[in-house]
Amino acid sequence: MERWKMSGGVLSAREIALTAVFAALSVVIIMFVPGIPIVGMSGARITLDAAIAPIYGLIIGPYLGALAAFLGGIIVAGYKGWHLFPILTSFCPAVSALVAGTLTSRRQGPLRGWIISALTLIILIAGWYCTAIGRGAPLYPVLHLAALCIILLLRGWASDLFNSGGWRLTLSVAASSYAGIIADHMLGNLIFIAGIGWFIPLKVVEGWLSGMGLPSVSALFMYMLPVSAVERLTMTAIATVFGVALITALRASGLMPRG
Template sequence: MTDAESAGEDVEMELVGGTSATKQYAIGVILAAVYGVSALIPISAFLGSAGPLAQLTLTICIAPLFGILLGPTRGFIFGFIGGVITAFLPGVALFVPTVILGPAVSGLLSGLCLKSHTTLRSIRIPGPLLTALYLSIIMILYLVPNYGAWWFMVYYALAALVAVSLQFEEFRFDAGKRGYRRFLQLIPLALIGTITDFSMMTMGAVYILMIPAEVFGFGIFPFMLAERGAATIISAIVATVVLSTFKDVFPSSR
């Protein structure tokens, strides 16, 4: 191979990589906009939101997509943008301001779980382990004032255990897998994304609204189980569809 041919291939690879990155930024913008619009689509009632009919919205199904589709950095950035958009929508008034940070936290941590180690400025970060540590801190912060309704943390404990298993299994998400294998890969990531997003709502409900343990344990808990379980499945399905539709944007492994 001549030097000219080699140089030509290098340029082509750079162009392809640049094009893919540009498309991912475009998807990030679209995803942030979709997140904002989804805040106007109610799902079920939940304390802390004064939006249409005081209902939980479709955002709980969109938040996990930031990290899964965009990775930790872009997921955090566009998740934050999506959260800010909801704050300025005329039909959605949030009494818990921490909810705005939910999609950003979800984007960062679920993105870090795409593989067992993420390199940032030559430093290898054990992403899933860091996520498990974050979830453990959230559980402690909840349990200190609400130990009487400890079972409310069941999803958090499950997500933390899943994150730890991803770390020690040397997990690496492969977008090239097809069918049910891809979907099964997405389930743990969607669960982590859903619960880390929910963590900001939980902290706001505990320390800003000061909701008592009885309400968490007996009033909210049954609905939370159904809502977050459904959000996990729906997020995984949507991510599967997007990855299948835009194969040229998402590399087989990241």
């Protein structure tokens, strides 16, 4: 049965322990696993905790999963000096865990889980088109629209698949991980766009666009789309393999908080 294992509204020791373990895992990955360089931002990288953040939402639920992912990012941001960009991007894996966790939940309060997942992605996609850069690259959210279509196709079936085993579990983990990872991606894009002229100097942006022979930031996003597709699909594959193995092991040992 899909429910939080709480007593009188108090989190169980298992939930607290897993939240702490996942937050610590994020810290280790961010600190010690090389990330993917971000074009135009010297020293900035896409941290590979993005590949496992959806699993947090699948195992301990969307809200605790989001908390664990956020805590991992914000702890590292604090350790490295509270720079604004890593503080803001700490929300990206949190959104990933939220989307994956809600998609595989039957209900979250008054709403079905998949509705929350879809609404989150719709808001992020709408945010893209609310920016001038986004309107200059209207086809860029193709990966994100694909994720939204997956959510709308699966709907409540995603939670039924998640509570099964074998290929059904694999399909659910893959679909929810992709949706979460792609939500992380769009939020990161929006943070990057918002930072231009703020914590990303405009002259720097103009300089690296000129060096790449690109006319605009919109053109840069389209130029990077194939790279982003490979990157996010690879992360989805990692999340699927790791997630299915961990969920299966936790269920076999009776330690799985959900389901």
